[in-house]
Amino acid sequence: MKIHLETDRLIIREIELTDVDDFFELDADPEVHKYILQTPVKSKDEIVEIIKMIRQQYQDNGIARWAVTDKVSGEMLGWCGIKYFTDKLNGHQNFYEHGYRFKQKHWSKGYATESSKAILDWAFENLNTDKIYAITDLENIGSIHVLIKLGFELKEVFQYDEKLKCNWFELEKYNLNA
Template sequence: MKFYLETERLILREIKETDLDGMFELDANPKVHLYLGNRPISSKREALENIQFIQKQYKERGIGRFTCIEKTSGDFIGWSGLKFNQDKKEAVNGIQNFIDIGYRFIPKYWKKGYGLESAKACLEFGFSEMKYNKICAAALEENIGSNRILTKIGLQLVNQFDYENVKANWYELKKENYGN
């Protein structure tokens, strides 16, 4: 399956190796990693490995994150999309085998509504096209922007949990509650 979505201001498509410079700019930035519980990358080789990991997810899991391109400039601004967390090492909040919605943007594109716009499109795609029954997300409690996006698109706070000694929020939305 080929993945391609459009919103008013964005093109969301499969990630490609031509996104290497943008992925490096995104994932090498410490600000981007502030609420992620991991470290910034330090080489383009690592950025390429991240791209290849996402491409592998498309093939093996039928879904993965999408590159976000700003329509007016044609610039890579980050990624957004769905991911199937299926094995034990990807468990979050003690849960595995779930569809996760997430997004990550280069800081100069923050606070422009791109996270909300892309997340809405991905949620619609997940329920309407992929026919998922439930979509989940986790966000550190202190990541106000991400928590706000998740509630605005309709995900419901289910519980809080400890993520590497930091409070995190767990959200879910079932298909039958989507749009209500």
């Protein structure tokens, strides 16, 4: 299913190979990776492989992360979306997880909240689920603020791996805010 959502300021669509330059700007920034278990990319070839993986998720699951673009300039500001987890994580398996990542220059402008609201509305209308989860680093105050604003509830802290503890958030279908 092709995704095309619009908000007042944004267009949300599938990530394409033509997004390589913007995606590289996003994922090469060490600050963007501060609270996630990945290291910044070093080449556009890595981005091409990431985009191919995301596009495969569209094929396999019908959903994945989507490009968030500025309606006026067309710039890809970052990505936001729902990922389907088939692997077991924190006692859950086969669940939907919400996430987002934006270029540092676009932080604190409300893009994560605005795009998330549109995507979560779409997800609850189109996916066969009553719950969507989100995971954040314990210290990622900005992301925690966005999730709470959207109506997610902090359910617990869990051990993601041997080094990292994370917050486990849950959003029920009828609790969506913003």
